[in-house]
Amino acid sequence: MLEKIPHALGEALSGLRAGIETTAYHAEFEGAPEAIRVASPAFGEGAAMPARFTQDGEKLSPPLAWSGLPAGTAALVLLVEDADSPTPKPIVHAIAWDLEPTSEGLAEGALASPGSTGTIEEVGKNTFLKAGYLPPDPPTGHGPHRYLFQVYALNRRLGLEGTPGRGALLEAMHGHVLAKGALTGTYERP
Helix, strand or coil: CHHHCCHHHHHHCCCCCCCHHHCHHHHCCCCCCCCCEEECCCCCCCCECCHHHCCCCCCCCCCEEEECCCCCCCEEEEEEEECCCCCCCCEEEEEEEEECCCCCEECCCCCCECCECCCCCCECECCCCCECCCCCCCCCCCCCEEEEEEEEEECCCCCCCCCCCHHHHHHHHCCCEEEEEEEEEEECCC
């Protein structure tokens, strides 16, 4: 959808960005210990995400791995946000909650998306109000975008009903975050 924005308009908007400080990781849970290590076999920290995980490719959610969960972890939350979206708040690309603490990550395509039916049941609404993974789709000419794959360890399961959005998720998480970790992938349209 955003690939249709003219390059000149993308360039004109290049200074308009939500900012890393507006992501939940920094704005909502800044005091949580950064004990969780999050990685992907598909890309490294701060590296470009392969196009297969974006709107320009197969539109699959990338594989993720995590470790270093603290004792007492009852559930995990995954929140993916675009820190460089030309919006006041980051665009939400994925929400998944009550992931089992015994899991060591997510396989490629585990989140429902335009390219996969997914395997994870507890999935919330992305910014476009659809349940599942919203593949990165930055405007042409806007420059590189940082996608923050955030993992939170909680001291209880959330048991959310329906398909909550970012606000409901964050409200339910407050007071229950034991630790956090993140992986940043980048993507830019040529």
